[in-house]
Amino acid sequence: MKRMIASVLFSWAVATGVAGANDQKELDAVGKARAVALAAELRCLVCQNQTIADSHAELAVDLRRQIHVQIAGGKSDAEIVDFMVTRYGDFVLYRPPFKATTAFLWLGPALFVLVGVIVLLRFLRTRRTRAQSDVPLTEAQRKMAAELLAGATPRESQ
């Protein structure tokens, strides 16, 4: 068992190149994927606007290691995120949590579409009844009509 752990640790150290990584266990594929996904959702607080997955900053490296350790320690994603939030506040989350102050942020897009579609449908309905059918032809239509009558192919629209 000891030898196995040692070899795992060795391969991890080689694989990550993180100095002082001796305290870390190699993650399985699922764990790795979770670590990558989590890192992509968290903000590097000392950078301009980067996720900790993207950043080369020391803090980002440190936080990536932290995620790694916690996943290896059996923590769930939610627990790790909670840990980060207690440490750094909501600012660290690139996916803002849903609460009273962010309700409009999250519901806004759906609201836009809903209002847009309702207005659109009402507009189309009322417009159909309002638009007179005897609108005089535009120049373009008249020309098209002339072309049609002359037997030419009407120029198609895009």
Added chain:
Amino acid sequence: MIPEIGQFALILALLLSIVQGVLPLAGAARGNPVWMGVARPASRGQFLFVALAFGCLAYSFVTNDFSVLNVANNSNSGLPVPYRFAATWGSHEGSMLLWVFMLTGWSAAVSIASRSLPEEMVARVLGVMGLIGTGFLLFMLLTSNPFDRLFPAAQDGRDMNPLLQDPGMVIHPPMLYMGYVGFSVAFSFAIAALLGGKLDSTWARWSRPWTTLAWCFLTIGIMLGSWWAYYELGWGGWWFWDPVENASFMPWIVGTALIHSLAVTERRGAFKSWTVLLAITAFSLSLLGTFLVRSGVLTSVHAFATDPKRGVFILIFLAIVTGGSLVLFAVRAPKVGLGGKFEIVSRESLLLGNNVLLAAACGSVLLGTLYPLFLDALQLGKISVGPPYFDSVFAPLMAPAIFLMGVGPLARWKEARIPDLAMRLRWAAVIAVVSAILVPLIAGEWTLMKSFGYLLAFWVFAASLTSIRERLLVGTQLEWSRLGQLPRGYWGMIAAHVGIGVFIIGVTTVKSYEVERDVRMDIGDTVAVGGYDLKFEGTEEVAGPNYSAARGTVVVSRNGKAVRTLHPEKRFYPVQQSTMTEAAIDSGLFGDLYVSLGEPVGDRAWSVRVYSKPFITWIWGGCVLMALGGFLALTDRRYRASLAQRSALPAHAASPS
């Protein structure tokens, strides 16, 4: 001397812009042809003076005149000449000058290419552009003078930010601004039409090519920015939903809606008010983008509060432009006629539906970009809104829009029938579904998300093919000779739509199949990524023109055969004491190998990031196709024919066919 000439030229340009903004508009209102006649010479004069000022600033940069504050702060004698030239727009002041340069350029272009337009229209359009110019020239002269002197002159400059020292800096900002500012033409046409009370299809016809042209430049500009970020930042991303990116993306979305809405207004005389509103919005968003990027609110609301001069000026200007236009719109729009009649299902309504989705998408991006600023300003806490948010709201809004994109070109104007459309598109749907299931299966593991991306892409391709096929059909016979007769405007649309499909293929494939390895590599170590073996052969010190670099050598081999050698670099720029990662990329049609050096670990070893990014070039290829589509549409016969007609016919008789 030269900087003073530049400054003087700017002042003269300001005076001319005031003349251009006042006399022609007054002349158009009072029917005074002499006043209206001022518009053209004034706009050309303004362009010449701004060009002169721009030339003076560029000269100061290229000749290292460190007695100019702007040059001393943003350039350095060690900087290679192309970057010194690009440094002209590398600073806040310089980029504002580029903004005005572009504006006056567009305005001069309108003055030249508007011979067939009624005098009143030309006077109003150029008048509005003159007023915009006045605002920006005042802004520069009052708060951001690029020619301010530094006394005593600096020994040497503080250098350009090393991140910007890249060919991308030479080409990306001019392209982006060409697009950004180009929407001022569509805006001015809309305001002119509102002022004149003539919102008809002729107006749409005139502003359409200008809008398309601006949109093409903006597409190219955004694409170049994305590509630049990809190879320069060293972590292989191509879009970060950064507020600065969103600032350019929002006008693009609205511009896209505007292009489609203009098509309906021109063809069918419908949606006039909506089209005008989009034109106002597109330009207002360009201004808002300028405000966001230039005022400093993005870095911190508080930084903005401590030095608010610039921000407040742009904000007031934005309020005047947008508010004024909207008031004018509110007064005039109710009198606008409805245009041609159409049914609830028709090409008109499908295009309008697409517009609603695009507008909602733009609204969401705006919401996500401004929300943290508002929360912070109201002291309700600091939050970050980043890629996870935008990805999860943007994709669901775009998916139905892309579905409609396949249907729209096949629907008839005035009235379409859903059963008929379903019949005609059934094979396209089958092809899309089968490809969506098969492609991820062949490539490996199948997931719903991957499949959905491919579904949209293949839907676009198949629907476009269906559309082309129908155009070639005579009875039941495919008439290939008709291929050459289809108008270029049509091909432009197909190219742009296929571009969207190509783009989606790129995005989906990269997201689904990219491989990232973050490894420590000693000399001789190898790492396997995407079917390639990469062997690290160490680094050597090399000297660049104004930096020193550790240059790595990585040999790429496939099946034991060396195919390529890559040289990622870690550069150190002594003037600004900063380190830059220069990634090495083996780019190909079906994917990139991306290698970037992290930090040295121990004596000879480095931490190295290696990515395999399948199909990533398709992302930018798709954008290029979209822009090409736009340019193709601009060369359509109807524009060329009308150019020929213009010289032969008096203005009002030019046929709007």
